[in-house]
Amino acid sequence: MKRPRGTGRIWTKGRPGFDDAVLATSFNGRDPGVRPQILVEANNTSDVHSALSHAREEGLKVSICSGGHSWSQNHLREGGLLLSMSRINKIEIDADARIAKVGPGCWGIDLDRALRKHGLFFPVAHAPDVALGGFLLQGGFGWASRELGLATESVIGLDLVLADGRTIHASETENEDIFWAARGSGPGFFAVVVRYHLKLHKRYKFVGMKMQVFRREYLEDVYRWADDVGPDVPRSVEFQLVTTPKAMLIGKPGIEVLAPVLAHSRKEALEALRFLKESPICHKASFTTPLIPSSTSFMSSVVNFTHFPADMHWCTDNIWTDALIDDLLPGLNHIADTMPPAPSHSLWLNWYPPKRRPNMAFSLEATRYLAVYGEWKKPEDDARYFPWATDCMARMQEHSRGIQLADENLGNRPDRFMADENLKKIDALRKVYDPNVLFHDWMGRHDKHTSAG
Numbered sequence: 265m266k267r268p269r270g271t272g273r274i275w276t277k278g279r280p281g282f283d284d285a286v287l288a289t290s291f292n293g294r295d296p297g298v299r300p301q302i303l304v305e306a307n308n309t310s311d312v313h314s315a316l317s318h319a320r321e322e323g324l325k326v327s328i329c330s331g332g333h334s335w336s337q338n339h340l341r342e343g344g345l346l347l348s349m350s351r352i353n354k355i356e357i358d359a360d361a362r363i364a365k366v367g368p369g370c371w372g373i374d375l376d377r378a379l380r381k382h383g384l385f386f387p388v389a390h391a392p393d394v395a396l397g398g399f400l401l402q403g404g405f406g407w408a409s410r411e412l413g414l415a416t417e418s419v420i421g422l423d424l425v426l427a428d429g430r431t432i433h434a435s436e437t438e439n440e441d442i443f444w445a446a447r448g449s450g451p452g453f454f455a456v457v458v459r460y461h462l463k464l465h466k467r468y469k470f471v472g473m474k475m476q477v478f479r480r481e482y483l484e485d486v487y488r489w490a491d492d493v494g495p496d497v498p499r500s501v502e503f504q505l506v507t508t509p510k511a512m513l514i515g516k517p518g519i520e521v522l523a524p525v526l527a528h529s530r531k532e533a534l535e536a537l538r539f540l541k542e543s544p545i546c547h548k549a550s551f552t553t554p555l556i557p558s559s560t561s562f563m564s565s566v567v568n569f570t571h572f573p574a575d576m577h578w579c580t581d582n583i584w585t586d587a588l589i590d591d592l593l594p595g596l597n598h599i600a601d602t603m604p605p606a607p608s609h610s611l612w613l614n615w616y617p618p619k620r621r622p623n624m625a626f627s628l629e630a631t632r633y634l635a636v637y638g639e640w641k642k643p644e645d646d647a648r649y650f651p652w653a654t655d656c657m658a659r660m661q662e663h664s665r666g667i668q669l670a671d672e673n674l675g676n677r678p679d680r681f682m683a684d685e686n687l688k689k690i691d692a693l694r695k696v697y698d699p700n701v702l703f704h705d706w707m708g709r710h711d712k713h714t715s716a717g
């Protein structure tokens with residue numbers, strides 16, 4: 265993803281540069297074949313007011329983007345006004361109060377770098393250029409989120425522009441219902457976030473990663489073992505399995521066992537990773553690295569380079585699951601056998617959420633998370649590869665508790681993504697705060713998404 269350059273402009277359909285400007289709002293190189301009427305690149309809150317006022321007068325529906333990392337390109341809809349918030353990305357840090365005020369266009373890596381100087385930390389996303397805008401609305405599985413909570417749990421307030429043009433602040437004590445909705449409604453949120461107020465955490469003293477690589481033939485052994493140890497893996501470890509046609513260090517189909525750890529000392533990190541050392545299948549690994557000291561920024565950059573390169577075409581889908589591993593293995597084998605070429609991959613995340621979370625819209629998760637990411641370079645392969653992710657997850661539907669909005673694909677496979685009562689509450693709030701339906705909600709719910717696939 266390229267950083268926004270220069271002052272934001274207004275682009276109108278049919279004028280030179282319009283198509284390029286619209287497609288540049290998206291991390292995904294795929295052209296879904298739909299276009300807004302107008303793209304407004306906001307430079308400040310006043311531009312947001314003007315854009316919404318124009319949309320109201322002209323009867324245009326509004327979609328919003330910040331970092332453009334929605335896999336499904338949720339902001340690209342037919343007609344209407346597209347509001348880009350990528351230039352509203354200022355970071356203000358009050359280190360003594362451990363609070364930051366940050367624009368929605370701010371990339372995770374920029375916030376992380378700014379906080380490093382103060383010895384502070386925020387659970388930003390695992391890819392450097394994911395912006396806070398969409399990341400925090402959908403929940404936000406960030407670095408250390410198993411320990412610190414979803415990133416949205418560290419949001420203490422938001423400055424917002426509502427559909428009627430009012431600017432408000434929402435927090436636990438002010439406009440509580442909007443605050444509740446903002447923490448988990450993701451691409452179904454019914455207002456524009458112009459600033460987040462964030463609670464900051466103490467920075468970890470030791471960050472590192474240990475990795476093991478297995479050949480494809482050991483897939484069942486690896487998943488069975490991961491499933492077995494999963495509940496007891498310390499919360500400081502982000503234990504995950506990445507199945508790929510080209511595993512790191514061996515360059516062949518295989519499973520990368522990745523164990524990033526965020527701790528307060530190397531000793532603590534080594535202790536947390538003991539389950540890897542004591543693994544009964546470690547002799548089957550083609551490769552095991554030592555615990556390598558690193559930083560979250562560096563690991564994010566490596567992940568982007570190896571698994572999420574820029575300008576690729578993508579398909580994505582996911583399930584939360586509590587199913588037995590024996591029931592999941594046929595689906596996991598199918599994913600490995602049918603995956604488009606590297607760097608396509610699947611992610612098995614050992615999640616095991618805490619028993620309680622704050623009362624917020626985010627309300628659906630399970631012990632394990634499985635997501636598939638198909639990637640290809642050429643537009644002519646869109647039709648061939650695009651259905652893959654949906655097909656894989658549809659096959660495993662009976663084992664799914666629902667989906668996570670981070671990797672949503674609702675336009676192609678609608679499914680449950682929050683508790684039913686929470687969805688009802690958001691629908692009711694939308695009627696109050698966006699009665700004329702100025703903003704789009706989740707794809708695939710009320711309006712048809714036209715995809716190229």
Ligand SMILES: Cc1cc2nc3c(=O)[nH]c(=O)nc-3n(C[C@H](O)[C@H](O)[C@H](O)COP(=O)(O)OP(=O)(O)OC[C@H]3O[C@@H](n4cnc5c(N)ncnc54)[C@H](O)[C@@H]3O)c2cc1C
Binds near residue numbers: 332391395455
């Ligand atoms: C390579 C990659 C890695 C990722 N890694 C992670 C990860 O580690 N953890 C995780 O939880 N997720 C991750 N995601 C998912 C990501 O967090 C979501 O796609 C998120 O929505 C992206 O935010 P964005 O602002 O960059 O995207 P956008 O596409 O700009 O936004 C997504 C949607 O959020 C809404 N939105 C955005 N900005 C605003 C705003 N200012 N006001 C109101 N609504 C707004 C809109 O509905 C928009 O369509 C990853 C995605 C990619 C592509």
